Amino acid sequence: MGTLPEPSIFIYNLYKVRMDFIRQFSHVATECKPGSIIERIDVVSPKERTKKSKRDAEDSPLTLLAKAHNLNTYPSPDRKGGFDAWTFPKDKDVDAWDFGVVVSFGWFLPDDVITRFKKAGINVHPSLLPKYRGSAPLQRAILNQDQTTGVTVQLLDPNEFDAGKILAQAEVALPENSTYRSLEALLAKKGGELVVDVINNYDQRRRDAKTQDPTKVTKANKISREACKVQWSTWTAARTERLHRANGFRYPITAAWTVEDSGKELTISLFDLFHVDSSNSSTTQLKNAGYAADGQTPSANSVPGTIFYHGPSEALHVTCSDGSLLGVKAVQFEGKKRLSAKDFHNGYHVHSGISRFE
Numbered sequence: 001m002g003t004l005p006e007p008s009i010f011i012y013n014l015y016k017v018r019m020d021f022i023r024q025f026s027h028v029a030t031e032c033k034p035g036s037i038i039e040r041i042d043v044v045s046p047k048e049r050t051k052k053s054k055r056d057a058e059d060s061p062l063t064l065l066a067k068a069h070n071l072n073t074y075p076s077p078d079r080k081g082g083f084d085a086w087t088f089p090k091d092k093d094v095d096a097w098d099f100g101v102v103v104s105f106g107w108f109l110p111d112d113v114i115t116r117f118k119k120a121g122i123n124v125h126p127s128l129l130p131k132y133r134g135s136a137p138l139q140r141a142i143l144n145q146d147q148t149t150g151v152t153v154q155l156l157d158p159n160e161f162d163a164g165k166i167l168a169q170a171e172v173a174l175p176e177n178s179t180y181r182s183l184e185a186l187l188a189k190k191g192g193e194l195v196v197d198v199i200n201n202y203d204q205r206r207r208d209a210k211t212q213d214p215t216k217v218t219k220a221n222k223i224s225r226e227a228c229k230v231q232w233s234t235w236t237a238a239r240t241e242r243l244h245r246a247n248g249f250r251y252p253i254t255a256a257w258t259v260e261d262s263g264k265e266l267t268i269s270l271f272d273l274f275h276v277d278s279s280n281s282s283t284t285q286l287k288n289a290g291y292a293a294d295g296q297t298p299s300a301n302s303v304p305g306t307i308f309y310h311g312p313s314e315a316l317h318v319t320c321s322d323g324s325l326l327g328v329k330a331v332q333f334e335g336k337k338r339l340s341a342k343d344f345h346n347g348y349h350v351h352s353g354i355s356r357f358e
Helices: 061-068 137-143 180-200 202-207 237-247 283-287 341-347
Strands: 009-014 038-045 072-075 099-102 120-125 148-155 166-173 253-258 265-276 307-310 315-319 325-333
Touching: 038 061, 061 072, 120 180, 137 148, 137 180, 137 237, 148 180, 166 180, 166 202, 180 202, 180 237, 237 253, 237 265, 237 325, 307 341, 315 341, 325 341
Parallel strands: 038 072, 099 120
Antiparallel strands: 009 038, 009 099, 120 148, 148 166, 253 265, 265 325, 307 315, 315 325
């Protein structure tokens, strides 16, 4: 569902190990109690990665998690060779695993891999399928202001992503002002609970499995870096702030800034964004609201992208397409350290009410 940046497969065999998934299944195998249904969990995870800036190799988050719980780990397919160059794990104590649980994997599991599992290969997807098939369901739910979202556990389809029969679903109210990370944590916990429920009641869930309605399919494609560049003349502050909450963990909101002395245009990233509520503020109130003392205050006639420095909150207030104001608490130029809005205002010749982001 998003926490694991590398491909990962959860493979486990039924009997006597219980699983409590919290945040992308971070409590895998926390309990081993007599009478539990799961006996063994093994993990397929990426090999160690070597950091560019350090000499030591680095385990993937999933490998670290598995080691912390004393789980066996096997290397996942290499990016270059894929499944053609990969050997399915073998273990002298296991003739075949009952389930393969795939989360945030990003590749199709070939049919010859799926059929190795005695019960099934299943996938956990953070949406109410067939809505939001694809790699960015959380982002789309936030960006589209959905009131509800959810988690689906489905059978793996070897030919199409997120198209398998639905074994179980759980609907969840979308909390106000959710970010990708907060929603991910909520749905990961719910998804873990749902996986355990499916495993405990698999035969019944399989009998009741539902085929997805193709007429209700919607896509949730990735949001690109380019798509996070603000279009001041058409985007509202609310829309921009939603995109920040939805995709800011991956790509920051960016704009263009022209250096006054040289005229050089630079890309600038905007951080800690918020929607300034000025709906009840008259022009007189705004003049007394702490804007930089040069006589300039936001108005309905302000050109989109115009920057106003607000002293009390130490934030930039930037006008958007409908006259709404986007608050910005920090900025960063590529290759430079992050600056507070105050330092940017004071150090880059920002003239409140005159200077603009493009």
